[in-house]
Amino acid sequence: MLLVLPPSETKRDGGVGHGTPDARTLDLATLSFPELTRQRRAALAAVRSLSRSVGASITALGLGPTQRFEVDRNRALGTSAVMPAIERYTGVLYDGLGVEDFSQAERDFAGEHVVISSALFGVLRASDPIPAYRLSHDSRLPGLSLRRHWDAAVTAVLAAREGLVLDLRSEAYAALGPAPPSALYLRVVSENSAGRRVALSHFNKKGKGQFVRAIVKAGIAHGSAESLLAWAAESGIRLEQGAPGELDLIV
Numbered sequence: 001m002l003l004v005l006p007p008s009e010t011k012r013d014g015g016v017g018h019g020t021p022d023a024r025t026l027d028l029a030t031l032s033f034p035e036l037t038r039q040r041r042a043a044l045a046a047v048r049s050l051s052r053s054v055g056a057s058i059t060a061l062g063l064g065p066t067q068r069f070e071v072d073r074n075r076a077l078g079t080s081a082v083m084p085a086i087e088r089y090t091g092v093l094y095d096g097l098g099v100e101d102f103s104q105a106e107r108d109f110a111g112e113h114v115v116i117s118s119a120l121f122g123v124l125r126a127s128d129p130i131p132a133y134r135l136s137h138d139s140r141l142p143g144l145s146l147r148r149h150w151d152a153a154v155t156a157v158l159a160a161r162e163g164l165v166l167d168l169r170s171e172a173y174a175a176l177g178p179a180p181p182s183a184l185y186l187r188v189v190s191e192n193s194a195g196r197r198v199a200l201s202h203f204n205k206k207g208k209g210q211f212v213r214a215i216v217k218a219g220i221a222h223g224s225a226e227s228l229l230a231w232a233a234e235s236g237i238r239l240e241q242g243a244p245g246e247l248d249l250i251v
Contacts, residue, residue: 096209
């Protein structure tokens with residue numbers, strides 16, 4: 001079972017050993033899915049090249065006047081401390097996930113079954129140690145189209161996984177490496193008084209985070225949609241078949 005999450009624009013500072021001589025830094029050999037190493041090296045090189053110019057970085061990354069620190073983060077990719085990806089990302093979805101109170105067993109489960117899409121690293125397991133960085137699905141790197149760069153490689157990684165693949169990414173991040181046809185896409189919807197389902201925008205992130213948290217807390221690696229649907233019904237979670245290839249989480 002794989003639960004494929006989007007990243008977040010915001011990242012937590014610091015890392016393992018931050019501020020000490022034994023601080024850990026980025027090592028591509030420690031990341032999951034080593035078949036993506038070549039693409040990761042190319043993306044990192046393009047970000048380093050871009051970060052030589054503050055002005056060019058601000059334009060290419062779509063930064064505002066108070067976000068100069070994001071350029072500094074990218075300049076320090078090779079020397080800043082790392083932390084597990086599931087802790088690095090912040091924001092509404094990751095607040096809903098609430099990794100801070102995970103037990104070690106729950107962290108291990110997430111490390112095996114939760115992967116996170118990344119414009120810089122392709123896909124990562126939740127436990128992969130990464131630095132803070134700024135790169136979005138629509139960032140413009142010199143000489144490198146993120147969509148073309150990741151498309152086939154990420155799709156191949158996801159297609160090689162056995163069992164249920166549940167895609168919780170936004171359309172923009174899913175475009176960087178579409179899941180295989182056998183995967184299911186999770187929609188977060190509300191239901192009006194007439195029974196009509198309406199997709200949520202901002203609040204879908206919280207729903208996705210809480211849903212993944214419930215799966216991690218239960219510690220069940222579902223092998224099929226039928227297993228996931230049965231568990232959800234027993235757990236008081238409204239999860240139903242939606243359009244072909246989709247599941248609806250009703251909140």
